[in-house]
Every structure is written in C-alpha cells, then in structure tokens.
Amino acid sequence: MDKIAVINDYPYHVRVVGEGNPTWVFFHGFMGSYAEFEQIDPQGTRVYIDLLGFGNQAPVVADAPRFSAENQVKDLVALFDLFDLHDIRLVGYSMGARLALAFAMMQPAYVAHLYLESGTAGLADIDVRQARVAADAEKAQRIETAGMAKFVADWEQLPLFASQQRLSLTQQQLMHEQRVNQTAANVANSLRYFGTGTMPNYWDDLATLLVPVTLITGENDQKFDRLNADMATQLPNVRRVIVPGAGHNVHFENGAAVVAALQAEV
16 A cells, blocks of 8 residues: 655655554655565564655755654654554664664564664764764755766665666666665665764664664674674664664565564564
8 A cells, every 4th residue: 555644734645554453654765765665574463664855856856854763753643643653663774773773762662563674873982073074065066066876876886776787687777776866866865864973973862772672784784783783782672683684775686685684573
C-alpha cells in the first residue's frame, strides 16, 4: 500500500507492506529512496519511507533548515502518529542510520529496537567537525553548479563504495538511477544541514540510550567497523553484526544477511 502523507506541507511517500507484529520502519541512505530497502523483508509490518527531500524527483524543500536533525525528527513524530506507529523496530542505513539514532535519542519512547547499518554518532572533535562542514558545503555548491550527473559520477568512485563494483551491472544501474534522479537542491541542502558535521554529536550521550541497539557493518568497510566498535563500548545494550564480504551498503550487497540480523532479535 502506497500513501502520500502530507506533514507540514511536505508530501512524504510511504509504502506499507505486510501485517502484524513487529512493526519495522526503514530509513534509507543519502541519495536513496524507500525502494532501496524493499528487498529487506523481515516478518511483520514493514514501513518504507522516502525521507525529507529524497526519492525520485522529490519536490524542492523550500525551507532548507528543515533538513536539520531536530526538524526532521519533528516531521517523523507527526508521521508516526499519523500512521499510529509505536513500539517500532527502527532500521537506518548510513545517513538514515544517523537520523534513526537522532530519532531514538530525542524520542526513545517510540523505539523498541534500533538497528544502525553503517552508522556513526557524529564527529566528536570540533576541528574535524568544522572541516567536514566546510567539505560538505563545497560538495553542495558543486551539486548546484555541476549538476547531479557529475556529482553522482564522482560519488560512485569513492573508495567507500568500491565493493559495489562486484555487484551485477543491473544492480549497479539501479543504484545509479536512484542517485542521479534525486532533486539537486534537496541533496545540496541535506549536506548543509544534516551532514555528518552538522548533525548533533552523540558520542557523549550514547551511554544514556537505553533502547536495545544492533550495529551492522560490512567486514570490508574498515572505517565504519572501527566507528561501530567504538560505539559499542559506549552503548549499554548493544549487539554487533559484521557481515562477511560486504562493504558500506550491507543491505544492498548482502540483503539476506541483514534480514537474518534483524530477525535474530525478534
């Protein structure tokens, strides 16, 4: 079932599949859409959402600061209430994992279990954070001047996504089309207002998060494996899953392993 839920004048695209408990909610990654998680199908009710400003040709978000973590969480609370989503199992990938963490930190009562795939708690060092803000601002400017096609071509050459070159050409093309069909202004403003440098730094607050957390990473993603190892030392109720042979986008490279990781906690 597909629905358009208008929250504060923005049309969120929501797909609901399955029935019964538990209820799963999925947050996609940067330049993603609800469709990227559709093959992840644990038992129960599954809710796939196009996050603010993302999805195929999403409308321009006129108020750029709306991309901030606090403002997105406000939208999501309204969306969850509209769909009567409570006691959820919240799954986020990369950017979506950062947003899922922000949601759980701000609104823990909604979350029964948090699953973070290739996520981070932000940047603790202020100098590193400021450098990242500047780098993301430069990327945003490049999107607005050179366009999505050039930005995506450069993005897909990042070492972070090297393992995706092993996927079939069909899979690679699907991912490419999902990225290149995004709305440039929204992608740019997401970087400006919800990049890793501008998101809240949650490192010092992880110990206060009592929601059970599962951290999922690919064994070939050394950077996020280290980050998640550090996060695991801070979280009071945590389980780690390292998927063999996978890189950063674990659910795209080995969806079956991610489904197994999700259902292991049910």
